[in-house]
Amino acid sequence: MIRIAFCGMGSIARGRHLPELLAEKDAAFQGYYVPSPLKCGDELPPTAVSYSSFDHMLQDPAVDAVVITSPNTFHASQSIAAMKAGKDVLCEKPMAISMEEGREMLRTAKETGQVLMIAHNLVLEPAFSLAKKYLTDGSLGRVLFFQGLIACEGPEGQDQPFPEKLWFFQKEKAGGGASLDLAVHGAHAISWLLEEPLTPVSHLAAALDKKTSLGAPIEVEDTCLGLFRTPSGIIGTLGASWCCQEGWRSPITLYCQKGVLHLYPNPDTALEIRYADGSVFTQPSIPKSLWPHGSGVMHAFVEAVVQRTDPQYTAQPALDALEAALSLTGSREG
CATH class of the missing domain: 3.30.360.10 (Dihydrodipicolinate Reductase; domain 2)
Known part of the structure; x- marks a missing residue:
């Protein structure tokens, strides 16, 4: 059983990722971290752990994988920290806000052997x-x-x-x-x-x-x-x-x-x-x-974690998509 924790419990987490996770037979919702108290947590399983910090969540040996749904600026740093802590990662799009950050995510996935999937549905x-x-x-x-x-x-x-x-x-x-x-x-x-x-x-x-x-x-x-x-x-x-x-x-x-x-x-x-x-x-x-x-996102992620699919699963195409998207802000890098 893959035990998954969430960083962020906004609309995408509660409206898509959590319901899809609860429907998976090979995975379970372990807990979550949010920087401020949830306004509504009625849909959360009563056994869910509320972590006091992101680091606290990463230090929990009961957590096998992490879903990152925080604001974009945190995607890369939190994904990298999670992989270095031995956690597989499902990160919301965009994977990062710069090509340098995105490349570092791919390097970390390769070095650690962790699954890194970006939620392109x-x-x-x-x-x-x-x-x-x-x-x-x-x-x-x-x-x-x-x-x-x-x-x-x-x-x-x-x-x-x-x-x-x-x-x-x-x-x-x-x-x-x-x-x-x-x-x-x-x-x-x-x-x-x-x-x-x-x-x-x-x-x-x-x-x-x-x-x-x-x-x-x-x-x-x-x-x-x-x-x-x-x-x-x-x-x-x-x-x-x-x-x-x-x-x-x-x-x-x-x-x-x-x-x-x-x-x-x-x-x-x-x-x-x-x-x-x-x-x-x-x-x-x-x-x-x-x-x-x-949406198929959580199912694909759980399947990749269980089967230990290539750690760069969906990540390189997501990096290519990031470069295209960054060009539309005038922020494209070489």
């Missing part, structure tokens, strides 16, 4: 697996160019009444705005589909709508758009925005030699392929409640 969705099947069977030919958009209404919630207090909107804690929150998902997913990293060419980024309580723009971009190319010559665009009032949208289109593949072109369709000969394949959206392992 799009590629674990059924529609992406089906899209990959059609891309690799040759029926669409080579991909020529792509368009991607990851958007939502923004990270505001009831816990933080003032935008300037929301860590997502603070450059120091978040590292970037929609780029590191959303575009990093799109970059990871598109790279997975193409089996190539995205090399940044140019970008635009701005705080178009989000404001502080005093009416000033937030510290990070709420919308960004980038132009990319791959080593084989595929070109495309990827946009991300916190200004989409219809809620979560993640349409990705791949224009191929023999047709066009659309992922999530509308809320009712998960996958649509329009071939050059006029034929069409359509896969309706499947309610998330019917997906076998929820």
Whole structure:
């Protein structure tokens, strides 16, 4: 039985990772660390340990693995500390806020032999697996160019009444705005589909709508758009925005030699392929409640820990996605 502790118990931890962990037969929730008292802990198992510090949690021999859901600026340092303490790590995206930090995470995973997985969930969705099947069977030919958009209404919630207090909107804690929150998902997913990293060419980024309580723009971009190319010559665009009032949208289109593949072109369709000969394949959206392992993130992590999969499982692609996302903030490093 893999015993897992959480660093951070915000919405992603309580809404996704914890329910999915409690559904796993080979893993158990050991406890958690949060820097301030939880406002609501009714959904936590009564046996969960509340650790007084992150170090206290790492020192507990009962903890086999750690889930990092703290603000972005802590992802790298906490993941590295956990791996050095002999814990496997599932870290929320983005894996870090700089390429240097990301590379250090990969080095630590290799040196310690610990599993390091970054919580990029799009590629674990059924529609992406089906899209990959059609891309690799040759029926669409080579991909020529792509368009991607990851958007939502923004990270505001009831816990933080003032935008300037929301860590997502603070450059120091978040590292970037929609780029590191959303575009990093799109970059990871598109790279997975193409089996190539995205090399940044140019970008635009701005705080178009989000404001502080005093009416000033937030510290990070709420919308960004980038132009990319791959080593084989595929070109495309990827946009991300916190200004989409219809809620979560993640349409990705791949224009191929023999047709066009659309992922999530509308809320009712998960996958649509329009071939050059006029034929069409359509896969309706499947309610998330019917997906076998929820987002699939926790199941994949537990499986990797149990089977001792390559310690860099999903980590190198996540680093490539981080580089693409950082380019949309103007912060790309060499």
